Amino acid sequence: MREVLIITDPERVRVLSDETRFKILQLLREHPMTINELSDAIGKERTTIYRHVKILESAGLVEELEVRGNERVYARSARLFLIKADPDESVEEFRQAYLQVEAERLVGILEKAGIEIKDREKLKELVKEVLNEIEINSQSVIKRISQAEVDLTEIELFHVLNMLVFMQSCELCEKAKKIKKLVGF
Secondary structure, rough: OEEEEEEEEEEEEHOOOOHHHHHHHHHHOOOEEEEEHHHHHHHHHHHHHHHHHHEEEEOOOOEEEEEOOOOOOOEEEEEEEEOOOOOHHHHHHHHHHHHHHHHHHHHHHHHHHOOOOOHHHHHHHHHHHHHHHHHHHHHHHHHHHHHHHOHHHHHHHHHHHHHHHHHHHOHHHHHHHHHHHHEEE
């Protein structure tokens, strides 16, 4: 299993945009599972889960790990997936929904840490805008890393993303000032 898999191909993002397949990947992050285990956890028929697993396997997101009796055990092909597809009509709705979820999570993290948020909705919208800008402006570098098939660890990915944000920091200064006004550090 790889540490990080960068997904820049819109076809692969479309595979991920299905709710059932996304749930399968979330469950497989915890530990490898059989079709029966996935079916029980998600509450869908085995045949449905099998079909989704095969689509994920064809896209290189899931792999067969072993055979237990007459059941196959599946695992994610990477511990962490970085989804950075070029803006494309067919994946834009998923990309925007994903950014919304991430913005909500980031605001939630700040709240759990006891940080005062003056206007939650405004902060979420600004965070989503910033994440979107960083993502779009980072596309060319991320795509080149992906195409070069560089095998990154989670720490290396973290450093690459920090560097990309740093390189864009001057362009994001105005939004940073607005966010600072909404967050009481």
